[in-house]
């Protein structure tokens with residue numbers, strides 16, 4: 338009896354153990370299954386995302402195919418807007434058409450001169466096109482009366498007097514020259530290192546004479562508009578006459594007016610043609626008229642003497658790197674509106690910046706201001722200026738090393 342009861346107990350024990358094991362196994366399996374379900378759910382989301390992405394790609398490729406399949410559109414220019422909701426357009430292939438247009442189009446953009454794209458079969462307007470950009474305009478800067486006055490130019494008193502006499506006076510009082518019986522200079526050449534204020538001087542003259550300032554960068558012209566230089570020069574002079582009084586400022590003139598080299602590539606010939614056109618334009622107009630011509634270069638030594646003959650650029654004004662007093666004047670101008678700590682000694686900044694151009698000094702002031710802003714201060718300290726000098730002078734040195742192969746002005 339006792340044996341039996343022990344046996345039963347043992348069996349019960351074993352069964353309990355087995356149940357416990359099974360329970361544990363069950364929990365494990367459950368956990369595994371849950372983990373698998375979660376993973377599958379994650380995979381599902383990934384697959385769904387991927388599907389969405391592929392759907393989008395298919396859609397965009399379909400659009401692309403559609404675009405390739407659609408017939409080309411005809412470009413036309415509106416010549417007349419008729420009263421009954423119709424337009425007369427001149428297609429780029431020649432003929433004129435009278436067409437209807439959708440009321441959904443912005444009526445304001447449909448005016449004579451606007452360019453539109455037409456469906457080849459139905460001749461309905463598919464698109465109003467942006468106006469054609471004249472390459473002449475994108476190669477030049479045109480400013481009606483620039484906002485630069487002589488007070489914003491530091492350390493160039495003599496140059497200001499000279500430019501007033503040679504460019505401003507003939508524009509303002511041509512009769513003075515006529516009475517005395519002399520021709521004022523036609524073109525004035527400003528020469529000196531980069532960033533010394535040549536553009537500023539030309540802009541200030543334009544401001545003083547209420548003239549339109551038309552700036553072209555000769556090197557850009559040669560690079561961007563191959564084969565078009567001469568036409569563009571003509572265009573610039575035409576525009577200057579149209580907008581008169583005006584000042585034409587030709588920056589980096591050496592790019593089109595370097596001494597003629599013996600070897601002549603097609604690029605050289607193109608530059609030659611541009612220069613010839615410039616000379617022809619200068620020869621063809623009245624010095625006492627209302628267009629002033631100012632050119633600038635860092636390399637006066639390489640200019641073609643033909644350009645410097647009387648009646649062309651026959652006045653030269655040197656715009657040098659400022660001396661200490663000049664630097665002081667320029668620093669005063671650029672710190673005029675800055676909030677400075679009392680300790681800031683501009684004279685010391687001027688004495689520590691030997692060799693800096695006006696543009697460098699402006700950069701030093703801006704950088705000093707940036708140091709203060711970065712440290713969330715509301716005024717600039719002497720330390721900020723010292724750090725700024727280090728930074729800008731350091732950059733200059735790097736630049737010098739990079740340029741070391743080129744022969745520079747001075």
Ligand SMILES: Nc1ncnc2c1ncn2[C@@H]1O[C@H](COP(=O)(O)OP(=O)(O)OP(=O)(O)O)[C@@H](O)[C@H]1O
Pocket residue numbers: 489490491492493530531532533534535536537538588633635667670694695696697699
């Ligand atoms: N004499 C100066 N007085 C005050 N600011 C100056 C002076 N020179 C240069 N600057 C500052 O540097 C900037 C660049 O000068 P600017 O464009 O006149 O030089 P640039 O001689 O025409 O140079 P580049 O030969 O590179 O065309 C000016 O906008 C001005 O802020």
